[in-house]
Amino acid sequence: MKKVLIAIDYHPISEKVAEAGYELAKNLNAEVCLLHVLNDVGFYGTQYPTFMGYDGYSGMAPDLDLALEMRNIAEEFMGKAKAHLNDERVSTYIAEGDTAKTILNYAEEWGAEVLVMGTHSHSTFEKLLLGTVAGKILEKTKTPLYLIPIKK
Numbered sequence: 001m002k003k004v005l006i007a008i009d010y011h012p013i014s015e016k017v018a019e020a021g022y023e024l025a026k027n028l029n030a031e032v033c034l035l036h037v038l039n040d041v042g043f044y045g046t047q048y049p050t051f052m053g054y055d056g057y058s059g060m061a062p063d064l065d066l067a068l069e070m071r072n073i074a075e076e077f078m079g080k081a082k083a084h085l086n087d088e089r090v091s092t093y094i095a096e097g098d099t100a101k102t103i104l105n106y107a108e109e110w111g112a113e114v115l116v117m118g119t120h121s122h123s124t125f126e127k128l129l130l131g132t133v134a135g136k137i138l139e140k141t142k143t144p145l146y147l148i149p150i151k152k
Contacts, residue, residue: 001028001030001113002031002113003030003031003033003110003111004021004024004028004030004031005033005035005106005107005114005116005143006021006022006025006032006034006035006116006117007036007037007103007115007116008034008118009036009037013150014118016148018081018084018085019085020116021116021148028114030114032087032089032090033090033092034082034092034093035092035094035095036074036077036081036094036095037095037097037099037103038070038071038074038094039096039097071094074094075094078092078094079092093106093110099133100136103115103117103137104137104140104141107141108142108143112143113144114143115141115144116146116147116148117146118134118147118149119132119147119150
């Protein structure tokens with residue numbers, strides 16, 4: 001296994017996930033890529049026409065700077081995450097879209113041989129209602145998944 005993809009987000013558990021994934025990659029002498037997904041950035045600041053008699057959106061001007069600002073924040077976050085691992089060979093990738101689908105697509109595109117993710121400690125109700133990104137990926141992935149359990 002020569003390619004380890006580590007999916008991280010803005011949650012503090014990402015530090016433990018990045019470190020555990022990086023340690024795995026070092027043990028395998030594998031290439032590392034840190035991945036962060038901006039979930040559906042295109043929907044922020046969108047101006048919609050009146051629909052179903054609702055014109056609440058009509059007074060809102062689209063904030064085209066919002067998507068750029070979110071991208072800038074993500075780039076700063078990924079730069080810090082890479083610096084934290086202190087290895088210039090680590091690459092980073094920022095994608096946009098549905099988190100689970102985007103992770104799966106990029107893992108395949110990049111040729112990841114292991115995908116590393118953390119598991120947030122959501123309540124049972126939240127898991128039943130919303131599912132989890134890790135659960136959705138586990139259902140559909142063809143790539144071996146290395147999950148880092150995080151307990152509160």
